């Protein structure tokens with residue numbers, strides 16, 4: 001239970017690997033038409049040795065191991081969103097191979113991007129089931145790679161919460177695009193279906209209503225704030241990166257809900273455009289990010305457009321000054 005609780009706060013320190021310098025992508029590579037994914041799934045056989053042994057390569061048939069096959073499909077769905085919607089060829093924009101390890105560790109209660117690859121635990125079976133069960137979690141981990149190769153947001157304090165929020169945004173978009181869900185139909189939950197039925201909770205986080213994803217005897221209540229009024233000042237979890245991400249998460253949801261329809265349309269274009277714009281410093285604050293999304297919306301849709309207005313209104317609701 002303690003390990004599970006820690007995994008909600010994601011105490012494992014991955015700061016060093018995430019801080020790895022982001023190689024810049026040549027413009028020609030960005031402009032090229034995205035190619036097919038190059039996936040390799042590895043099995044760590046419950047050890048913590050990465051990457052483990054190869055169990056499924058690109059183009060191979062399902063192997064009958066749920067975690068391995070879910071990881072393969074989830075990486076494919078994530079690659080497809082970036083390729084078809086954002087014209088991006090994989091994590092680095094230049095066709096980087098996608099590696100993922102499943103069955104990592106003994107009853108390991110988390111999933112992560114280690115700076116080079118994705119890693120998924122099986123969960124302890126008491127609180128968490130295997131982490132590949134949720135497409136939004138697979139999309140979340142892969143998005144950490146995209147952020148590393150683009151804005152390179154520091155993994156601490158507000159920049160860290162923005163890094164986390166980017167992963168949640170693109171994680172839900174992968175799931176919504178796969179399921180062809182509109183903003184109105186989607187759950188806006190991250191990690192839906194990961195908890196066992198012993199836990200009082202729907203998911204790890206809710207972008208629509210941060211702070212309401214779970215309320216459980218063992219795990220406590222979802223600690224996410226939904227506006228700057230309840231911003232959490234803490235030194236734990238790199239300055240609450242998985243907690244304060246609720247604020248920019250809700251801003252994205254509010255933009256999508258104001259505009260309606262598919263969130264990977266205008267809202268996704270504004271957030272993706274901002275991520276790759278080069279305007280976000282590594283130590284980006286919420287205020288700077290809000291201004292950048294407004295500038296991107298203005299650039300893409302014009303001043304006074306419904307999209308631009310939706311962005312301004314969303315940040316006002318979560319009390320971040322643009």
Ligand code: ASN
Nearest residue numbers: 010012014110111112113
């Ligand atoms: N699942 C977590 C994440 O991707 C892993 C972590 O932060 N330790 O944010």
Ligand code: ZN
Nearest residue numbers: 140144164167
């Ligand atoms: Zn994350």
